[in-house]
Amino acid sequence: GLSDTTNGNLDGLTASPHFIAPTLAAAAPTMSGNYHLQANSPVIDSGNSALVPATITTDLDGNERIVGLSADMGAYEYQGSPCPFITTWNGVAWSNGLPNEDTKIIFNGDYTSDNSNSDAGILQGCSAEIVSGNVVLSEGHNLILDHEINIAGGSFNLKNNASLVQVEDDALNKGRLTSERITPPIYRYDYVYWSTPVTEDSGFFLGRDVSNPGVLGLSPTTLFDKFHSWDTDEQAWSTILYGNEVMVPGKGYIVRAPQSYGTDPLDPASYNPFTGKFVGKPNNGLISIPIAGGQNQWNLIGNPYPSALYVDEFLHQNNTVVDGTVYIWTHSTAISNGGSGSIYNYDAGDYATYNLSGAVGTGVGDDAPNGGNVPSGYIASGQSFFIKGSQIGGSALFNNSMRVAEQNNQFFRPAVQNQSDDNPEKHRIWLNITGAQNAFKQTLVGYIENATNDLDWGYDGETFSTNSVSLYSVLGNHLLAIQGRALPFEDADVVPLGYKTGVAGTFTISIAHADGLFDEQAIYLEDTVLNVVHDLKASDYSFTTLAGTFNERFILRYQTSDLDAGAFENMKHKVIIAKIENELVVKSVSEPLKEVSVYDILGRRLVHKTDIQHNEIRLADVVMNQQTLIVKATLENGLVVTRKVIY
Numbered sequence: 001g002l003s004d005t006t007n008g009n010l011d012g013l014t015a016s017p018h019f020i021a022p023t024l025a026a027a028a029p030t031m032s033g034n035y036h037l038q039a040n041s042p043v044i045d046s047g048n049s050a051l052v053p054a055t056i057t058t059d060l061d062g063n064e065r066i067v068g069l070s071a072d073m074g075a076y077e078y079q080g081s082p083c084p085f086i087t088t089w090n091g092v093a094w095s096n097g098l099p100n101e102d103t104k105i106i107f108n109g110d111y112t113s114d115n116s117n118s119d120a121g122i123l124q125g126c127s128a129e130i131v132s133g134n135v136v137l138s139e140g141h142n143l144i145l146d147h148e149i150n151i152a153g154g155s156f157n158l159k160n161n162a163s164l165v166q167v168e169d170d171a172l173n174k175g176r177l178t179s180e181r182i183t184p185p186i187y188r189y190d191y192v193y194w195s196t197p198v199t200e201d202s203g204f205f206l207g208r209d210v211s212n213p214g215v216l217g218l219s220p221t222t223l224f225d226k227f228h229s230w231d232t233d234e235q236a237w238s239t240i241l242y243g244n245e246v247m248v249p250g251k252g253y254i255v256r257a258p259q260s261y262g263t264d265p266l267d268p269a270s271y272n273p274f275t276g277k278f279v280g281k282p283n284n285g286l287i288s289i290p291i292a293g294g295q296n297q298w299n300l301i302g303n304p305y306p307s308a309l310y311v312d313e314f315l316h317q318n319n320t321v322v323d324g325t326v327y328i329w330t331h332s333t334a335i336s337n338g339g340s341g342s343i344y345n346y347d348a349g350d351y352a353t354y355n356l357s358g359a360v361g362t363g364v365g366d367d368a369p370n371g372g373n374v375p376s377g378y379i380a381s382g383q384s385f386f387i388k389g390s391q392i393g394g395s396a397l398f399n400n401s402m403r404v405a406e407q408n409n410q411f412f413r414p415a416v417q418n419q420s421d422d423n424p425e426k427h428r429i430w431l432n433i434t435g436a437q438n439a440f441k442q443t444l445v446g447y448i449e450n451a452t453n454d455l456d457w458g459y460d461g462e463t464f465s466t467n468s469v470s471l472y473s474v475l476g477n478h479l480l481a482i483q484g485r486a487l488p489f490e491d492a493d494v495v496p497l498g499y500k501t502g503v504a505g506t507f508t509i510s511i512a513h514a515d516g517l518f519d520e521q522a523i524y525l526e527d528t529v530l531n532v533v534h535d536l537k538a539s540d541y542s543f544t545t546l547a548g549t550f551n552e553r554f555i556l557r558y559q560t561s562d563l564d565a566g567a568f569e570n571m572k573h574k575v576i577i578a579k580i581e582n583e584l585v586v587k588s589v590s591e592p593l594k595e596v597s598v599y600d601i602l603g604r605r606l607v608h609k610t611d612i613q614h615n616e617i618r619l620a621d622v623v624m625n626q627q628t629l630i631v632k633a634t635l636e637n638g639l640v641v642t643r644k645v646i647y
Helices: 311-317 567-573
Strands: 019-021 034-037 085-089 103-108 122-125 126-132 134-137 140-144 150-151 155-158 163-166 176-182 191-194 227-231 236-237 253-256 277-282 287-291 300-301 309-310 322-329 351-355 358-360 384-389 394-399 428-432 440-448 470-473 478-485 495-503 507-516 522-529 532-533 541-545 548-557 575-580 582-589 593-602 605-609 617-621 627-635 639-646
Touching: 019 103, 103 122, 126 140, 140 507, 150 155, 191 300, 191 322, 191 384, 227 300, 253 300, 287 300, 309 311, 311 322, 311 394, 351 478, 358 440, 358 478, 358 582, 428 470, 428 548, 478 495, 495 507, 522 541, 541 575, 575 639, 582 593, 582 627, 593 617, 605 617
Parallel strands: 085 103, 103 126, 122 140, 126 150, 134 155, 140 163, 155 176, 440 470, 440 478
Antiparallel strands: 019 034, 176 277, 191 253, 227 236, 227 253, 287 394, 300 384, 322 351, 322 384, 351 358, 428 440, 428 507, 470 478, 470 495, 495 548, 507 541, 522 532, 522 548, 575 582, 582 617, 593 605, 593 627, 627 639
8 A cells, every 4th residue: 555654665665666646545445646657766677577478568558668777666667758857736835846947747736827836927847747636827827848748637727828838849748728719809790810729639629510519619609601711722711611620730710709799890898809718639749731832822821839829930941832921810990781781891901911021010990899919920829820822832830949938919939949030130111001981001111131122032021902991012013011122221212102092082191110220211202193202200191092003103212312302392382183072172282272263174164162261172063074174273372273184
């Protein structure tokens, strides 16, 4: 029997054999307990190998029976351990102090991480085993292991934003955990982009197992036809009825909110966070996913780990298989009804963009559910994302060198420091375009170490088309959300900018922020239509436009020496005339309007407005028949501007 006051004895020994977690004699008879040997056990190599029958070649675990000089005493042969020390949590305290990278962590009682029983929310160990107890890693906390985790008993729960990070790719995990992910507030018609952190053989379903109603998955109460994956052959969404599919690590999915959620996007009560709970064996090590290659071949893939993924490292290691830009769904724009009953439109401009040059966000609309987070360069656990395949495609490979701790909180320190240059020289400008009804788009132009002025993998990223408004830089035939350009920076450089809008109206271009040398460098926007140059650091630039795509109107520049000296002065004389929402709009850029007259081609005066005293007037009483009109505007300073327009 085993003594209640020692770690137990084996025949012929007076010293403890140092079992990992033996059951005390008071609990006998029982099958519980862990009778594997610790590294310091005196019974290792102390048995008589000659007494082991020739037919017995393995121990109770199925491992080799004789390892080392001779057989060990006991039922389990010590296989050797990379972890020289052990500390056990007994529900109250650690037996050998806080664990470190040389320590095997054993949980033999309830545990909830806090600052007193971890290193400021971080537990670092060589490996871990849960023998008993409810082990909870609190929100935002991290368990970092060099090797495997074995959930032999009890339970293991990762709360939202908590991470399990592992270093060795060949570590084999055992048992099942629960990994919790909580979305921002959503309502019924919102979709969330998902990926699983548990193994395929865990049998965890996207929705539910229709053949076994008791087996529930990620979102069992979502409407039956609102589960989708991306069909790379058709380049279109593929419906997974009832979510009746075991989730595949590395594959991306989208799932609509449950049917119980509210439907009024203007009612705050309609919005609730969704809690997804993944149950299964945690993924670790090498995981591959097919990538469709060719021209404009999109792939929806996802982070396969219960920890954040460092995008830069993923891109570098897969640079022959994928394009160098990732697109992450944010859903910043409110859904619009497509006019066909249950058909709803989602704005493609709500994909935030990230590559080695930096990131652009999607803005925040007053009635948008999720806000417009700018990607941090890390993909949270449970998150999927779009990426284009290279021309050849292949298989993208995930591995532990891409995993990180403490960056798992965006559900839009590297585990191994083998990344390429983590601090390349960067000088960047982020420009926003905004308009009515929360229209928003952001673009980035940067001067980046290793980038060139040609189209570069990893530094240039094409824009997603959008239903409302889009701003981008133009490089040949490519419309770029992110453009990386060559160093050293030259202030004579110019960058063409384009925009697209689905509606006519007034829009504003502004500097969102800048870094590097652009903290001091002048930044100008040239409007080639109005022949003016505007200092964006002095103020934002507003302009009026018709609906359409305009790729030659604007130029980003950094000096004015090659421009006409009168360009700035001429700005105050500019009058803009446009048709907006069945109205003829006359706008003076600077000086207030005094009078406006409209004539037809025969010289007949159709409209005459006086004493305006504003910079803009809208004329609704002009006949719309595609006729040629002459608009005469008199400014308060006496200047008269005459324009011919087709209305």
